[in-house]
Amino acid sequence: xxxxKQAKFFWSSIVIxxxxxxxxxxxxxxxxLNLFYVNTLVFIAINIMLAVSLHLIIGITGQFSIGHAGxxxxxxxxxxxxxxxxxxxxxSALIIGGIVAAIAGFIIGxxxxxxxxxxxxxxTLGFGEIVRILFLNLDxxxxxxxxxxxxxxxxxxxxxxxxxAILVIVNFTNSTxxxxxxxxxxxxxxxxxxxxxxxxxxxxxxxxxxxxxxxAGGLYAHNFYIIQPSNFGFLKSFDIxxxxxLGGLGSLSGSVIAAILLTVISTFLQDYPxxxxxxxxxxxxxxxxxxxQGLMGTKEITSVFSRGQKLKGGKKDGKGQTVx
Amino acid sequence: xxxxxxxxxxxxxxxxxxxxxAVSNVNIELYSGEMAGLIGPNGAGKTTFFNMLTGVxxxxxxxxxxNGKQLNNLSPYKITRNGxxxxxxxxxxxxxxxxxxxxxxxxxxxxxxxLFSSILRLPSHFAGERxxxxxxxxxxxxxxxxxxxxxxxxxxxxGQQRRLExxxxxxxxxxxxLLDEPAAGMNPHETRELMNLIALIRERFDLTVLLIEHDxxxxxxxxxxxxxxxxxxxxxxxxxxxxxNNPKVIEAYLGEEVS
Numbered sequence: 001x002x003x004x005k006q007a008k009f010f011w012s013s014i015v016i017x018x019x020x021x022x023x024x025x026x027x028x029x030x031x032x033l034n035l036f037y038v039n040t041l042v043f044i045a046i047n048i049m050l051a052v053s054l055h056l057i058i059g060i061t062g063q064f065s066i067g068h069a070g071x072x073x074x075x076x077x078x079x080x081x082x083x084x085x086x087x088x089x090x091x092s093a094l095i096i097g098g099i100v101a102a103i104a105g106f107i108i109g110x111x112x113x114x115x116x117x118x119x120x121x122x123x124t125l126g127f128g129e130i131v132r133i134l135f136l137n138l139d140x141x142x143x144x145x146x147x148x149x150x151x152x153x154x155x156x157x158x159x160x161x162x163x164x165a166i167l168v169i170v171n172f173t174n175s176t177x178x179x180x181x182x183x184x185x186x187x188x189x190x191x192x193x194x195x196x197x198x199x200x201x202x203x204x205x206x207x208x209x210x211x212x213x214x215x216a217g218g219l220y221a222h223n224f225y226i227i228q229p230s231n232f233g234f235l236k237s238f239d240i241x242x243x244x245x246l247g248g249l250g251s252l253s254g255s256v257i258a259a260i261l262l263t264v265i266s267t268f269l270q271d272y273p274x275x276x277x278x279x280x281x282x283x284x285x286x287x288x289x290x291x292x293q294g295l296m297g298t299k300e301i302t303s304v305f306s307r308g309q310k311l312k313g314g315k316k317d318g319k320g321q322t323v324x
Numbered sequence: 325x326x327x328x329x330x331x332x333x334x335x336x337x338x339x340x341x342x343x344x345x346a347v348s349n350v351n352i353e354l355y356s357g358e359m360a361g362l363i364g365p366n367g368a369g370k371t372t373f374f375n376m377l378t379g380v381x382x383x384x385x386x387x388x389x390x391n392g393k394q395l396n397n398l399s400p401y402k403i404t405r406n407g408x409x410x411x412x413x414x415x416x417x418x419x420x421x422x423x424x425x426x427x428x429x430x431x432x433x434x435x436x437x438x439l440f441s442s443i444l445r446l447p448s449h450f451a452g453e454r455x456x457x458x459x460x461x462x463x464x465x466x467x468x469x470x471x472x473x474x475x476x477x478x479x480x481x482x483g484q485q486r487r488l489e490x491x492x493x494x495x496x497x498x499x500x501x502l503l504d505e506p507a508a509g510m511n512p513h514e515t516r517e518l519m520n521l522i523a524l525i526r527e528r529f530d531l532t533v534l535l536i537e538h539d540x541x542x543x544x545x546x547x548x549x550x551x552x553x554x555x556x557x558x559x560x561x562x563x564x565x566x567x568x569n570n571p572k573v574i575e576a577y578l579g580e581e582v583s
Contacts, residue, residue: 010445079327148400175442175449176428176435176456179421183429186418193378193405196431204439237574250420298420 009302014167021159028155036153042223044159044263046216051243051259052252053212056169058241059250060178061205062185063113064121067128068240070108071297072211072319073232074131075101075217076080077141080227090152094161094218101214102207109206113199115187128237136229146228153223161219165212172208181205185250230294246287247296253301258294331356331532332377332500335479337386337396338556339376347556350386356498359522361547362536363567365576369556370536374502378410379403390500394424394474405433409498412504413536419478423469423488426477427460430495460495465493465529467521483514487521494529502527503535507542511577515542522546544568552576 002012024041027033033041054068066322079097131171141147172178180201185192192198221227243262247254263284287295330353332526338348354360357558362370375381377388381399387393388523395403409430417517418426437452472480477488493501499543506522519542522533537543541548544564552560552567554576560567567573 043413049550171443171445172439175453176437176440177442177516179425179429182425182434183423185416186420187416189400190412190418191382191429192380192400193404193410194430194492195401196429198399209347 006043010171011279014163019165021163023157024155024159040048040264040267042153042155042158042219042261043267046219046223046239047243047259047263048256049212049216049219050240051247052166052169053209053216054240054244055252055255056181056205056246057209057246059248059252060173060185061181061202063202063206065124065206065209066121066237066241067108067124067126067131068209068213069129069232069234069236070124070128070317071101071105071213072217072220072236072240073128073135073229074104075133075214076221076227076232077147077217078214079218080147081141083152083222084147084149090157090222093222094157094215095216097221098215100213101217101283102211104214105210109203109210113202117168125234125237128232128234131295132229132232135232137245138277142228146226147228149221149224151222151225158219161215165215166252166256169207170211173252175251177201177204182250205207233302242284245282246294248298249295250298251294251296251300252321254294254296254299257296257301261295273313330354331358333389333390333535334377335387335389337373337376337383337388340384345556347376347553348385349560350553350556352551352558352561354534356499356532357530358531358532359492359526359546360534361543361550362534362553363538363540363543363550364553368553368576370553371504373503373553374410374536374558376500377442401525403434404496404498405459407497408502409493409496409500411486411500411504411506412492412506415485415489416478417485419491421477422474423477423480424457424460424464424473425487426492426496427463428456430492431456431459432570434497445557457572463491463495465522465569481508483517484509486510486514490521490525494525494531498531500532500534503533503537505536505537505538507537515539518542519546 004216024033028038050068050072054065057063057065075097078100079093082093082096085089108124108127110119112127115123135141136144173181180191180196183194183196184198188198243259244255246262247256247258266276266280269279272279331509332352334350334352334428337350339346347381350373362373364370370439372381376383376396379395379398379402383396385458395406395408398406417461418429421429430449435452435456437446437448441449441452460475464473467490468494469488469491472484477485480488490503490506507518510518523546525531535547536542547564550564550567551558552570552573559572560570562570
């Protein structure tokens with residue numbers, strides 16, 4: 001029955017998101033949203049993609065990776081090369097950007113996912129820096145001065161990619177494969193003892209996460225006219241990490257909400273450049289002080305809505321208990 | 325299975341950590357359907373021995389053969405799929421997962437739906453998940469844990485957590501079940517319940533059990549054969565009555581007699 005409910009929920013959430021998309025699209029074509037707002041929306045969607053892809057690695061599988069900007073960079077440059085140097089269409093650039101990032105994820109993930117905790121964090125941090133320095137020294141992509149890229153990213157593209165990313169990650173999480181990943185997060189030794197191929201699932205989660213970060217990189221690159229290695233430093237990795245931690249480790253809706261909230265805050269704080277980082281940091285400190293488990297904890301927004309139904313179910317179970 | 329063909333054959337197994345020989349020259353044979361106990365003073369190497377059987381440690385010498393298949397050098401998850409499943413001395417449940425999901429994780433290696441079908445939500449995904457849900461629910465009923473089905477595992481009372489860990493180990497469909505101090509931290513009432521549970525397991529499932537335990541009444545009560553480890557060596561083997569009167573065992577537990 002739970003499975004059936006899941007299917008129903010799956011379709012209704014798709015309908016809701018399509019309605020949301022249509023509303024924004026109408027506002028854009030009707031000229032009711034100016035360029036600034038459209039750009040903010042695009043930026044939010046890209047950040048959501050980054051947040052949910054890292055959520056899969058950290059929140060679900062429990063592998064503390066802090067080199068996510070590395071995958072973003074790989075995707076951005078790969079897709080930039082496809083559209084600018086090879087002059088192929090945007091869609092192929094996004095897909096190839098994702099695939100190249102996924103391959104990078106596999107290459108870095110396979111050896112380093114044997115490491116645990118802090119050690120993995122250091123290894124992935126190193127990976128992010130290696131990628132940045134690699135692009136810095138590659139003259140083919142412009143080195144430090146960056147690579148010129150056409151502006152191709154539009155609202156329908158970002159929204160479509162974001163929807164696919166969320167759907168794939170939600171579907172993955174709510175299946176036996178996702179449970180295998182969560183079991184690794186909870187207790188790797190026990191997961192191993194239950195017949196879970198832990199290496200396979202850690203690498204799989206890493207590769208899927210890297211893929212969507214790469215696609216996000218493609219969208220990110222084509223949202224500006226130029227990409228530079230300095231856009232992908234470790235501070236970018238930390239920005240993404242903050243979405244996931246602030247939203248609540250293990251909660252997809254939490255990381256989405258945090259990505260929206262923080263993007264909006266940092267965008268509107270651009271008017272106050274002197275105090276921007278102070279206010280931003282204060283927001284983080286206050287949230288962490290009052291909700292150390294993150295905005296959503298490990299809960300999903302769906303469980304908040306279905307609380308009424310759950311109570312009913314709980315009563316029924318209670319009756320069964322007294323009989324037994 | 326005939327009596328002369330053991331299910332598990334452990335030959336001259338030993339492990340060294342640097343210069344320390346934690347376990348050496350252990351020979352154990354277990355027959356199908358047997359209920360055996362492994363006892364010994366603290367630090368005797370009992371859990372290390374379990375860890376070698378389940379692949380957490382790779383033995384530096386000797387071999388482990390289950391049903392004619394050599395198991396050393398296999399990774400833990402492959403050993404589980406070959407039929408050895410275990411519980412842990414300090415409970416290792418998947419705390420944030422619900423009770424039923426803990427059991428479903430053990431079913432994972434038997435799942436028929438692929439990663440691809442789950443991501444695309446193909447019919448095989450729904451069929452596979454539904455089957456898992458039904459099987460797990462039925463399974464929890466055997467252990468009367470079905471009323472906690474949707475509770476997070478970490479919120480269960482201690483005794484029920486032990487129960488769930490044993491249930492989860494059994495869900496992995498083992499031929500040999502290893503229980504590492506199942507009665508640790510239990511009060512006498514809970515220990516009695518555990519003994520009933522072990523009796524129930526033997527009745528319902530066709531398997532061989534090897535358990536580590538310090539609770540002597542429990543070991544003597546449920547085990548047909550007992551192995552005694554001391555300083556990494558197997559010092560005795562026999563029926564509970566034999567073990568009780570074995571001078572070497574008494575010496576290991578109480579020290580040498582002053583003459």
